[in-house]
Amino acid sequence: MTLKLDNLQAALEAALGPRLKALVRDRGEITVTVDAADYHEIAKLLRDDATLRFEQLIDLCGLDYSEYQNQPWEGRRYGIVSHLLSITHNWRVRLKVYAPDDEMPAVASVTELWTSANWFEREAFDLFGILFEGHLDLRRILTDYGFIGHPMRKDFPVTGHVEMRYDPEKKRVIYQPVSIEPREIVPRVVREDNYGGLH
Template sequence: MTTTPTLDTLKASLEAALGEQIQSIKNELGELTVTVKAAGYEAAAKTLRDHPELAFEQLVDLCGLDYSDYGNGASPVAEGPRFGVVSHLLSISKNQRLRLKVLCPDDELPLVASVTPIWNSANWFEREAFDLYGIIFEGHEDLRRILTDYGFIGHPMRKDFPTSGNVEMRYDADAKRVIYQPVTIEPREITPRVIREDNYGGL
């Protein structure tokens, strides 16, 4: 994919401003994706916001990633860290966008710095990534579940999370409260019935 002069200029500005913090820069879907090292993630985010040639004042979106079994093992990403975080940034003053990616170094305890002090719009996005993927955002002042309830076990967007979940809840009339219990659904595979046109309707 060829880069436009605007993207070429942005790429040069990123390389000059971030230097060795950059792991890679790619042009994907007409937008630059810059991957930075986890150790320098917070500093890189501040630079992206404050550098006069970049000026990414707004964080539009932030989400977690689970690269396990990515591309059925065909991608080199599958051999690296499992979890990552992607943010979409917008510079209104420069009329440009950027995708910022960071990979969590430890699969057992996926952790990166919080960017909420830099862009306060990251607050609920980071809580969502924590809830759904179990990614810890160090420095977040209120990191707790936001979509699942307090009795939920696990992180439902992880690729190894069971389809039926780990626990189920129901109202107990005797106890007069909601209780949690192990899942009682039996896992089964449903194969759809295939109808062939030449035999349709018994013809």
């Protein structure tokens, strides 16, 4: 496994050169970070370069780093992580990119490179509000079309903004402000002196 990772790391460093912003090797996996300006071009290189040949995009997801590991985060707030697989070489890589603008997060779409990115990018748009430039059908995929906000952002309220219910008088579903009263939930801890027979 170590030799295989050595070969993959050497191939990535040779192919990406100075455009490689970071390469982290941890727990038998490699994560590469690139700039948003180079993201699409590097994704194409990862797919087409004969020494790499990442033919499949297995997963793509959005991330909100606003309080990474419950600590203030110093870098960009929104990121995209893609997991790529090379069937030819039987190896994997994680590709990470950060959206350069926290107010209007956007990166290039990779749907023309891997069609499997289509719904993944729609999900990241729906849940995090990350735009994918060049995506031909960027619309919500999990929430309702009238949904306001992006529920996986860390500043989105747990209760949401609106709730829906069926109104028997109007004979249709209606939206109304959330009627849930926020409350502090503190778990009750039972402490016994003799718990488990220990004295």
